[in-house]
Amino acid sequence: MKYPGVIRSALALILTATSARAQRLLVPMDDAQTNHLKAYGLTYNAVKTGVQAEWLLNYRGGSFLVPDAPELRRRAALDGISVEPVTDAQLAAIRRDIAGANMESVPLERAPRIAVYTPPEAQPWDDAVTLALKYAGIDFTPIYDDQVEQGDLSKFDWLHLHHEDFTGQFNKFHLGYRDAPWFRDLVAKNAAAAKRMGFSSVPALKKDVAEKIRAFVERGGFLFAMCGATETLELAIAGHDVDIAGEFADGTPMDPDADSRLNWKRSLAFKDAHLERSPFVNAMSDIDGHQVNVPGRRQPLGTFTLFNFSAKFDPVPSMLVQDHRSVISDYYGVTTSFTKATLKSGVVVLATEEGAPWVKYIHGDYGKGTWTYLGGHDPEDPQHAIGNPPTDLSLHRSSPGYRLILNNVLFPAAKKKPLKT
Amino acid sequence: MCSVASLALVASIATPELRAQQEERPEVMRGLELESAGKYRDAVVILRAAVHTAPSPTAVLALERVYAELGMSDSLLAPIDTLIRLNPREPLYRSIQLRTLQTLRRDDQLREAFERWVRASPRDPAPYREYARILIQLGRPASGDTIIMRGKNALGTLRDLEYENAQLRAALGEWVPSAQSWRRALSDAPYLATAAAFALAPAPASARENIRDVFLSFPVELGARRALADLLLSWGAPMAAWESLRSLRPDTASATVWSEFAERAYADERWVLARDAYTAALGVRRLPHLAVRASVAALKAGTPNDVFSLAPLAEMGADSATAARQYVPLHVDALVAIGRTLDAEALIATYDRYFSPVQRMRATQSVAMGWVRAGDLQKARAALTAAGADADSSDAAGLLALYEGRLDAARLLLRSGAVPGADLTPALGIIARLRTDRAPTVGAAFLALARGDSAGASGKFVEAAAAEPAVAPALLLMAARLKGVRGDAAIPIWQKIVADFPGTPEAAESELEWARALRRRGDLASATARFEHLILSAPQSALLPQARRELEQLRGTVPPSS
Numbered sequence: 001m002k003y004p005g006v007i008r009s010a011l012a013l014i015l016t017a018t019s020a021r022a023q024r025l026l027v028p029m030d031d032a033q034t035n036h037l038k039a040y041g042l043t044y045n046a047v048k049t050g051v052q053a054e055w056l057l058n059y060r061g062g063s064f065l066v067p068d069a070p071e072l073r074r075r076a077a078l079d080g081i082s083v084e085p086v087t088d089a090q091l092a093a094i095r096r097d098i099a100g101a102n103m104e105s106v107p108l109e110r111a112p113r114i115a116v117y118t119p120p121e122a123q124p125w126d127d128a129v130t131l132a133l134k135y136a137g138i139d140f141t142p143i144y145d146d147q148v149e150q151g152d153l154s155k156f157d158w159l160h161l162h163h164e165d166f167t168g169q170f171n172k173f174h175l176g177y178r179d180a181p182w183f184r185d186l187v188a189k190n191a192a193a194a195k196r197m198g199f200s201s202v203p204a205l206k207k208d209v210a211e212k213i214r215a216f217v218e219r220g221g222f223l224f225a226m227c228g229a230t231e232t233l234e235l236a237i238a239g240h241d242v243d244i245a246g247e248f249a250d251g252t253p254m255d256p257d258a259d260s261r262l263n264w265k266r267s268l269a270f271k272d273a274h275l276e277r278s279p280f281v282n283a284m285s286d287i288d289g290h291q292v293n294v295p296g297r298r299q300p301l302g303t304f305t306l307f308n309f310s311a312k313f314d315p316v317p318s319m320l321v322q323d324h325r326s327v328i329s330d331y332y333g334v335t336t337s338f339t340k341a342t343l344k345s346g347v348v349v350l351a352t353e354e355g356a357p358w359v360k361y362i363h364g365d366y367g368k369g370t371w372t373y374l375g376g377h378d379p380e381d382p383q384h385a386i387g388n389p390p391t392d393l394s395l396h397r398s399s400p401g402y403r404l405i406l407n408n409v410l411f412p413a414a415k416k417k418p419l420k421t
Numbered sequence: 422m423c424s425v426a427s428l429a430l431v432a433s434i435a436t437p438e439l440r441a442q443q444e445e446r447p448e449v450m451r452g453l454e455l456e457s458a459g460k461y462r463d464a465v466v467i468l469r470a471a472v473h474t475a476p477s478p479t480a481v482l483a484l485e486r487v488y489a490e491l492g493m494s495d496s497l498l499a500p501i502d503t504l505i506r507l508n509p510r511e512p513l514y515r516s517i518q519l520r521t522l523q524t525l526r527r528d529d530q531l532r533e534a535f536e537r538w539v540r541a542s543p544r545d546p547a548p549y550r551e552y553a554r555i556l557i558q559l560g561r562p563a564s565g566d567t568i569i570m571r572g573k574n575a576l577g578t579l580r581d582l583e584y585e586n587a588q589l590r591a592a593l594g595e596w597v598p599s600a601q602s603w604r605r606a607l608s609d610a611p612y613l614a615t616a617a618a619f620a621l622a623p624a625p626a627s628a629r630e631n632i633r634d635v636f637l638s639f640p641v642e643l644g645a646r647r648a649l650a651d652l653l654l655s656w657g658a659p660m661a662a663w664e665s666l667r668s669l670r671p672d673t674a675s676a677t678v679w680s681e682f683a684e685r686a687y688a689d690e691r692w693v694l695a696r697d698a699y700t701a702a703l704g705v706r707r708l709p710h711l712a713v714r715a716s717v718a719a720l721k722a723g724t725p726n727d728v729f730s731l732a733p734l735a736e737m738g739a740d741s742a743t744a745a746r747q748y749v750p751l752h753v754d755a756l757v758a759i760g761r762t763l764d765a766e767a768l769i770a771t772y773d774r775y776f777s778p779v780q781r782m783r784a785t786q787s788v789a790m791g792w793v794r795a796g797d798l799q800k801a802r803a804a805l806t807a808a809g810a811d812a813d814s815s816d817a818a819g820l821l822a823l824y825e826g827r828l829d830a831a832r833l834l835l836r837s838g839a840v841p842g843a844d845l846t847p848a849l850g851i852i853a854r855l856r857t858d859r860a861p862t863v864g865a866a867f868l869a870l871a872r873g874d875s876a877g878a879s880g881k882f883v884e885a886a887a888a889e890p891a892v893a894p895a896l897l898l899m900a901a902r903l904k905g906v907r908g909d910a911a912i913p914i915w916q917k918i919v920a921d922f923p924g925t926p927e928a929a930e931s932e933l934e935w936a937r938a939l940r941r942r943g944d945l946a947s948a949t950a951r952f953e954h955l956i957l958s959a960p961q962s963a964l965l966p967q968a969r970r971e972l973e974q975l976r977g978t979v980p981p982s983s
Contacts, residue, residue: 125980135978387627390980
């Protein structure tokens with residue numbers, strides 16, 4: 001018999017009072033779940049308190065298994081998260097299912113320490129990841145250039161970047177917002193920070209920050225970037241020794257041979273991309289397939305499909321694509337997608353648009369760490385424009401796009417297993 | 422929207438020669454009849470022969486439809502090619518050719534057909550218009566943009582391509598340029614207002630102010646204002662929609678638009694807007710049915726005084742019978758609503774001989790309701806007696822029974838929503854849950870409420886709760902509501918309901934209000950505890966989603982403005 005989620009939660013509570021406690025609570029992540037996003041918060045915070053949880057990859061949409069503890073039941077009821085008590089016999093049956101199919105149980109044992117690179121004055125609603133973390137109840141520490149320069153990245157396991165332009169050109173927003181108070185304030189604050197920290201210009205500061213982020217990953221950090229930060233981080237790393245910023249940004253023209261002097265051996269994901277030289281074209285390079293801010297080049301939005309990996313042999317990419325939907329509507333960002341021609345060999349493509357020359361979601365190893373890039377700005381605001389009202393995730397509790405973000409938050413908690421492929 | 426536009430386009434491109442052939446030949450009429458009857462295979466034979474011998478627009482368009490129904494659109498290409506060879510500048514045949522190639526998804530041939538059309542009619546905007554429209558429909562706005570720009574360069578102006586350009590800009594998310602193009606298109610074709618509103622409706626909030634400015638800019642034009650009004654309605658801003666129409670020049674065309682807007686507002690029960698729009702229309706055309714609608718809207722909007730100017734009795738002159746039928750009942754209701762029940766009685770007496778028995782009874786019931794509302798039960802009873810035996814079954818009689826605590830009669834007579842201006846829902850809920858037929862303390866509490874004595878009524882509801890334990894939580898909740906939800910005075914009552922009647926719907930509502938009061942007071946920890954207690958203790962309450970949402974706002978996990 002199937003029950004609506006609320007009644008299921010109520011039943012769970014009734015069971016608490018009237019029957020012997022089950023050994024485990026299953027947090028289903030298929031359509032039976034009433035709040036997918038908060039389910040991640042429940043699991044993350046359980047792991048953070050020292051509880052051993054499990055991520056059941058490909059089992060009912062990538063469900064979680066947590067101990068049946070009163071506080072977890074209470075949290076689930078308060079947040080409207082569907083949980084199902086599981087007896088030992090039921091658990092044994094689940095494990096048999098997992099053993100016989102493309103599924104895997106991954107222990108989650110240590111909650112990663114999370115940092116989000118974001119300006120100090122930014123609201124959580126400015127960035128899809130902080131929005132998701134806030135909604136799911138997952139704590140994070142905002143850091144910015146000062147903290148990165150002071151070496152604070154070493155205090156964290158997981159770092160998120162969003163719409164920062166690491167080439168220091170402010171996403172070329174001067175084209176449309178030169179006189180907007182928020183833009184002038186942004187430029188002034190960054191210029192002051194660069195000066196305070198002893199850099200000749202904002203591009204010089206951002207390049208150094210990009211370099212420290214690269215080193216963070218190399219040392220074993222987990223990097224998750226979205227939107228324009230993906231593309232510009234790569235350009236800043238590859239252009240570490242080249243002037244890739246326009247005159248409007250640093251007072252000197254871009255190196256005329258910048259394209260050929262980019263060092264793609266240093267970058268994480270991309271190679272052989274070409275810089276957009278014109279200060280009047282709102283694009284950074286040809287890494288982005290959609291070019292949303294360039295009217296003549298802008299490509300329409302389609303849908304992207306998540307790849308299905310072998311849960312037993314490729315648990316990491318499997319974790320990153322756990323979802324209750326496999327086809328998801330696309331959404332724009334400063335960088336919406338990644339052209340296939342600019343991907344380095346060895347990059348794992350997690351999601352792509354069928355027939356298109358771009359991919360949406362990619363992952364790879366770098367040094368001792370890993371990086372994951374997801375194109376676009378906000379999975380529930382496909383046409384996002386500056387000034388749009390913030391997305392209210394309580395209206396998108398089961399957003400499949402936001403689940404991809406939260407998969408990234410949780411996967412570093414997984415106990416390392418030796419990779420079989 | 423597209424079909425309207427297509428029809429308009431077809432009408433505009435049909436040549437005079439073709440339009441002149443209004444009398445269709447019998448075989449074409451026969452083909453159309455067969456098409457209507459769904460006998461497409463029979464129709465196609467007749468229509469194909471008709472097109473071959475003497476083509477007319479009706480026959481060609483019918484053949485296009487019939488082939489499409491049969492899934493044989495490719496069979497249309499040969500006859501259309503022949504017609505185009507004979508009439509190389511005939512836009513109707515060219516349009517059908519493009520549509521057919523679009524249906525068949527023969528993109529290369531579609532492009533070639535367009536190029537041939539351009540070569541045949543280099544100064545004609547039709548090929549650019551048609552092809553751009555097809556590209557937009559195919560979800561290729563960027564290619565459509567190229568064609569529009571090419572048309573602009575070839576023709577030296579965008580003037581004849583404004584509609585397509587407007588659609589294109591909207592498809593590309595260029596909302597303000599789209600609005601500007603719509604504005605220009607609407608100057609010549611105000612009938613496109615609905616299409617404009619439909620195309621611009623998905624614009625994000627950040628672009629809406631600029632779009633509004635485009636349509637509001639001078640000169641004030643009917644088409645632009647109608648489009649804006651429709652747009653604002655779709656964005657959930659009916660007041661602004663009316664504001665955009667209000668400044669139209671008062672003439673008969675504007676009066677028609679105002680009346681249409683008023684009808685929509687009336688149907689949506691937006692009484693203030695309906696009243697204002699009807700009033701504006703009345704300023705141009707004084708029609709009695711508009712005056713009656715405007716007056717009803719004014720009464721529902723809570724501005725009964727407006728009735729006297731919207732439907733003046735003097736307007737009826739010496740025609741007292743018509744006045745008694747149309748305007749006097751409205752005046753009676755208005756007088757009762759403003760507390761001049763005695764004057765209402767006098768007005769009824771003046772027109773008494775013109776009333777039908779039913780009209781008389783309704784007017785007297787209205788007066789009785791006036792006395793009931795004032796809490797003067799004696800006069801109310803007298804008025805009901807004067808109205809005759811039928812009045813005993815009226816809503817006023819039902820209220821009278823309620824106030825006297827005669828619940829059996831009140832249950833029988835009262836219907837929710839039947840009494841204008843009176844929200845009977847709580848009373849009906851309470852008397853439905855009571856098993857007794859007499860409850861004087863409950864009646865006294867509702868009577869105090871009718872007399873406008875909120876403080877006294879609150880106390881009486883508390884007393885009634887003690888006397889009627891079966892509905893105590895509902896009566897206490899009424900008492901709490903009368904204390905004013907924005908203050909703290911109701912907290913002890915909510916507290917009592919939560920403590921003494923756990924598990925009732927009133928307990929959940931009380932706890933929600935209690936939590937809100939604590940939040941307003943700034944006691945966020947206690948408010949959080951109350952929200953959490955409500956969610957955990959009443960998991961099946963209908964208020965749970967609201968409680969969760971407010972808890973999330975309190976914790977700051979969702980944006981504050983939402």
